[in-house]
Amino acid sequence: MREKxxxxxxxxxxxxxxxxxxxxxxxxxxxAKDSREALQRFKDTDVDLIIADLKLPHLNGxxxxxxxxxxxxxxxxxxxxxxxxxxxIDELSRLSISxxxxxxLDLDALNRSIxxxxxxxxxxxxxx
Numbered sequence: 767m768r769e770k771x772x773x774x775x776x777x778x779x780x781x782x783x784x785x786x787x788x789x790x791x792x793x794x795x796x797x798a799k800d801s802r803e804a805l806q807r808f809k810d811t812d813v814d815l816i817i818a819d820l821k822l823p824h825l826n827g828x829x830x831x832x833x834x835x836x837x838x839x840x841x842x843x844x845x846x847x848x849x850x851x852x853x854x855i856d857e858l859s860r861l862s863i864s865x866x867x868x869x870x871l872d873l874d875a876l877n878r879s880i881x882x883x884x885x886x887x888x889x890x891x892x893x894x
Contacts, residue, residue, distance in 0.1 A: 769794050770884045771811075775804040775818040775830065776846075785817060788873060793884070799823075801830035809837050814884055820847035828854075831861050842883045846871060 771794045774785040782797045789795045796813075798804035800823040804816075816834065818827040825833065827845050834843075843861070847853065848869040858866060865879050 770814040801825040817844045
């Protein structure tokens with residue numbers, strides 16, 4: 767089985783580093799500081815999961831996910847934000863965003879969600 771790939775997009779370096787530290791033992795983790803960098807580096811890459819902050823420089827997290835989806839990305843997405851009141855639930859559904867977490871993050875719950883998304887039967891079938 768190939769190693770699952772995760773892209774973490776957040777303008778806060780400490781959050782990017784935290785994600786890397788908690789995920790790199792089980793997954794390939796790539797980091798991007800904003801939506802522009804993420805789209806330039808990973809739009810045409812086979813990625814399994816995108817974890818993105820809602821408030822990003824250039825395009826926000828939802829706009830960035832929309833661009834990924836338009837380019838054919840069918841993987842899972844976890845959106846995080848300290849501003850849950852800015853979220854449009856219909857938009858999350860339309861873009862098939864798998865989970866939404868509010869900062870400060872519950873890292874145990876986040877880890878369980880990531881493991882579930884990347885190791886469930888549906889993902890094994892989807893990637894064959």
